[in-house]
Amino acid sequence: MGNESSKTSNLNAPLLSLQSDICNNNMDHSSSTSALEWPEEVAKRVKLIVPTKYDPYQDPENPSLCYIRFDKEKKKFIVASDFDTTTTQTILDVVDPEDIINIKVEIELLTGAPTSRGQEEHIVRNDGEEGEQHRATNEPPVDTLGDTYGRAILSIFAYPKRNLSEESILNSCGMKRKPEEPFRELSEGTTPEEAVKSQQLGHRHKHHRHFRVAPSEDMTDLSTLVQAMRRIVSPVDSTSLDERRLLIIINPVSGKKTAVDVYEKTVAPMLEEASVSYDFFITSYARHAEERMHQQPTNGELRDISDYSGIVSIGGDGVVHEILQGIHSRPDAKEILKNLKIGMVGAGTSNGLSATLAHASDEKFSPMDSAFMIAKGKTSAIDLSLYETTNKSYLSFLTFSWAYIADIDIESEAIRFMGFLRFDLWGALRVVTLRKYRAKFSYLPPTEDRSTGVTLPPLNQPLPTDEGWVYCEDDFVVFWASQVTHAGEQMHHSPPSKIDDGVFNIFIVRGNVSRFRLALIALTMAHGGQVDMPCVEFIQCTAYRLEPITMGSFNDLDGEVVEPGPIQAAVIPGAIQAFCNP
Ligand SMILES: Nc1ncnc2c1ncn2[C@@H]1O[C@H](COP(=O)(O)OP(=O)(O)OP(=O)(O)O)[C@@H](O)[C@H]1O
Known part of the structure; x- marks a missing residue:
C-alpha cells in the first residue's frame, strides 16, 4: 500500500518581479456578482503581442498588439485588435470561460539581447503544442542571469467542445474572424439559446492559447487582469485551487x-x-x-x-x-x-x-x-443511499437490481471478455428463459420535503403502518431501483432520475408481461425508450423494503453481489459532492 506517488504542480511558481499574486490562486470567490466585475481600464492597458498564427505576415520587429476584453452579455473573453467595439476592429479569438481550466502567467526564458523578435531563440516548451515555445519557471522576467532574459506569457488552458472549430466558436457568438470587420451581433435568426445549445454538443478537446505580453514597467495591471479572468472562470468554487x-x-x-x-x-x-x-x-x-x-x-x-x-x-x-x-x-x-x-x-x-x-x-x-x-x-451534491441486508449495511451510489437485470449482470460474468455485448446476449437468453420472482415490496412515496432522509426500523422488524407506506406482494420480472440516469455509458435506463432529487426511481415490470413485450422493453431501455411502454412502471420513493419469496435471483448492488434475502434502503439526500456541472 505504500506505493503511492505524489504530484504537486509547480507550474504556477510565483515570478519575482510580478509578485506572487499573479500566479497564486487565492481568489475571492465570495460572490458571483463580483465574478463579473471586469477591470475594463486595466484590461485596456495590458497589451499582448498578436500570435503569429493569427497574423503570419506581421513585422516581427514591430508586432501588432491585441487586448482581452470580457463581453458581459455573451459571457465570453474576446481577444481583439482594439478595445472600441463601435469602430472597425479585428476579433482574433473568443474564449468561453466555461471551457477554461486555468489561466497562468509563465515566463519564457531566452538568451541574447532582448529584442521584440526572439521566436528563433526560444528555449523549452512544456505543453507540446504548436506555436511559439515557452516554459514555466519562477525565474525573473528581467536580465539577471547574464545574457538570459525572460518575457511573460499569458496562457489560457481551455478545452472547448470538439464540434467547435475556431471559426465556429466565433460564429456561435455571432462574431466572425474577418479582419477589419466590426463586432457582430448574433447572426440573423440565431437566438442566444441556440448559440448556447450549439455548444452543448461534442467531446472536449485541447485548445490552449498563449499570448506574449508586451514589455511593461508595471506588471500590476497584468496581475489584476489575470485575477479578474480567474474570478470569471471559477466564480463559485469555494475551495481555493491551492488547497x-x-x-x-x-x-x-x-x-x-x-x-x-x-x-x-x-x-x-x-x-x-x-x-x-x-x-x-x-x-x-x-x-x-x-x-x-x-x-x-x-x-x-x-x-x-x-x-x-x-x-x-x-x-x-x-x-x-x-x-x-x-x-x-x-x-x-x-x-x-x-x-x-x-x-x-x-x-x-x-x-x-x-x-x-x-x-x-x-x-x-x-x-x-x-x-x-x-x-x-465545479461540484454538485449527489444523493447516496444506505442499504441494509440481514447482516450488513452498504453505502450505495448507483442502482440495486433483482430478478431479470441482476440475473443478466451477474450470470454474464462468465462471458466478461465480450465487454458490454455480454449484457445484450444474456438479456436475449433471459427473455427466452423468462423467470418470475415473487416478493413482498413496500415503499414510502416522497413527501414535499426530501431534504432529510428516512430512518428505517431494523430489517427483522415490521415497517410502520401509519406513515404512508405502500405494501404489495406480486410476481416481478424486472426490479431496478436507481439514483442515477445511467447504469452504464450505453444504458440510459432511468430517465426520470436526477442526481440530487432525493428519491429512488424503481423501474418495475410485473409477472404478467409477455416474452414479446419484455423483448421490446429490453431493446429500448438502453436509451430510455421503455418509460411509457405498457407493463413498465416507475415508482418514486424515499425508502423501500424488498422481501423475496421466490429465491434464486441475486441482490445486485452497484454491480456487485451482496448478501441475498431481504433488503431495505433509504435515500441519503445530497450526501456527497461530485465533480460535475449540472
Ligand atoms: N489490481 C487488481 N487486480 C484484480 N482485481 C482488481 C484489481 N484492482 C481492482 N480490482 C477489482 O476489479 C473489479 C472490477 O473493477 P471495475 O469496476 O473498475 O471494472 P469493471 O467491472 O470493468 O467496470 P464496471 O464495474 O463499470 O462494469 C473490482 O471489483 C475490484 O475489486
Missing part, C-alpha cells in the same frame, strides 16, 4: 485495461495544467481501494483520506463501490462524506456514475470530458 489535493485511484484491470493509459495521457496532464496537486496509486488486488480508505496512522507515509479534498477513480463502478464501502466502515464516515468530493473517469465496462455525471452536466461521456470536469473543479 485542492486529490487522491487518484487507478484500477489497471477495469474494462479493457486502459485505466493506466487514461491516467498518463489524459488525466495527469490536465490536472497539471489546472495546477491541481494529487497523489495517485494503482490498485494491486481486489478491494485494494477499499482498504486504502481505512484510517491511516498519523506517522505513516500515506495521507489519511480526510487530508484530501477529493477522490477520483479511474476504472469502473466497482472501484467507486469499494471507495464508498471503505468510507462507510470508518467511524468518521459522516464527516468524510461532508467534506470529500468524488469524481470518476470511466475506464471500466459499464461506467454508470461517470455516464450519469456527464449526462447531468451536458457533457459527452469520455475520459477527456470527465477529466475536464474534475480539473475545472
Whole structure:
C-alpha cells in the first residue's frame, strides 16, 4: 500500500518581479456578482503581442498588439485588435470561460539581447503544442542571469467542445474572424439559446492559447487582469485551487485495461495544467481501494483520506463501490462524506456514475470530458443511499437490481471478455428463459420535503403502518431501483432520475408481461425508450423494503453481489459532492 506517488504542480511558481499574486490562486470567490466585475481600464492597458498564427505576415520587429476584453452579455473573453467595439476592429479569438481550466502567467526564458523578435531563440516548451515555445519557471522576467532574459506569457488552458472549430466558436457568438470587420451581433435568426445549445454538443478537446505580453514597467495591471479572468472562470468554487489535493485511484484491470493509459495521457496532464496537486496509486488486488480508505496512522507515509479534498477513480463502478464501502466502515464516515468530493473517469465496462455525471452536466461521456470536469473543479451534491441486508449495511451510489437485470449482470460474468455485448446476449437468453420472482415490496412515496432522509426500523422488524407506506406482494420480472440516469455509458435506463432529487426511481415490470413485450422493453431501455411502454412502471420513493419469496435471483448492488434475502434502503439526500456541472 505504500506505493503511492505524489504530484504537486509547480507550474504556477510565483515570478519575482510580478509578485506572487499573479500566479497564486487565492481568489475571492465570495460572490458571483463580483465574478463579473471586469477591470475594463486595466484590461485596456495590458497589451499582448498578436500570435503569429493569427497574423503570419506581421513585422516581427514591430508586432501588432491585441487586448482581452470580457463581453458581459455573451459571457465570453474576446481577444481583439482594439478595445472600441463601435469602430472597425479585428476579433482574433473568443474564449468561453466555461471551457477554461486555468489561466497562468509563465515566463519564457531566452538568451541574447532582448529584442521584440526572439521566436528563433526560444528555449523549452512544456505543453507540446504548436506555436511559439515557452516554459514555466519562477525565474525573473528581467536580465539577471547574464545574457538570459525572460518575457511573460499569458496562457489560457481551455478545452472547448470538439464540434467547435475556431471559426465556429466565433460564429456561435455571432462574431466572425474577418479582419477589419466590426463586432457582430448574433447572426440573423440565431437566438442566444441556440448559440448556447450549439455548444452543448461534442467531446472536449485541447485548445490552449498563449499570448506574449508586451514589455511593461508595471506588471500590476497584468496581475489584476489575470485575477479578474480567474474570478470569471471559477466564480463559485469555494475551495481555493491551492488547497485542492486529490487522491487518484487507478484500477489497471477495469474494462479493457486502459485505466493506466487514461491516467498518463489524459488525466495527469490536465490536472497539471489546472495546477491541481494529487497523489495517485494503482490498485494491486481486489478491494485494494477499499482498504486504502481505512484510517491511516498519523506517522505513516500515506495521507489519511480526510487530508484530501477529493477522490477520483479511474476504472469502473466497482472501484467507486469499494471507495464508498471503505468510507462507510470508518467511524468518521459522516464527516468524510461532508467534506470529500468524488469524481470518476470511466475506464471500466459499464461506467454508470461517470455516464450519469456527464449526462447531468451536458457533457459527452469520455475520459477527456470527465477529466475536464474534475480539473475545472465545479461540484454538485449527489444523493447516496444506505442499504441494509440481514447482516450488513452498504453505502450505495448507483442502482440495486433483482430478478431479470441482476440475473443478466451477474450470470454474464462468465462471458466478461465480450465487454458490454455480454449484457445484450444474456438479456436475449433471459427473455427466452423468462423467470418470475415473487416478493413482498413496500415503499414510502416522497413527501414535499426530501431534504432529510428516512430512518428505517431494523430489517427483522415490521415497517410502520401509519406513515404512508405502500405494501404489495406480486410476481416481478424486472426490479431496478436507481439514483442515477445511467447504469452504464450505453444504458440510459432511468430517465426520470436526477442526481440530487432525493428519491429512488424503481423501474418495475410485473409477472404478467409477455416474452414479446419484455423483448421490446429490453431493446429500448438502453436509451430510455421503455418509460411509457405498457407493463413498465416507475415508482418514486424515499425508502423501500424488498422481501423475496421466490429465491434464486441475486441482490445486485452497484454491480456487485451482496448478501441475498431481504433488503431495505433509504435515500441519503445530497450526501456527497461530485465533480460535475449540472
Ligand atoms: N489490481 C487488481 N487486480 C484484480 N482485481 C482488481 C484489481 N484492482 C481492482 N480490482 C477489482 O476489479 C473489479 C472490477 O473493477 P471495475 O469496476 O473498475 O471494472 P469493471 O467491472 O470493468 O467496470 P464496471 O464495474 O463499470 O462494469 C473490482 O471489483 C475490484 O475489486
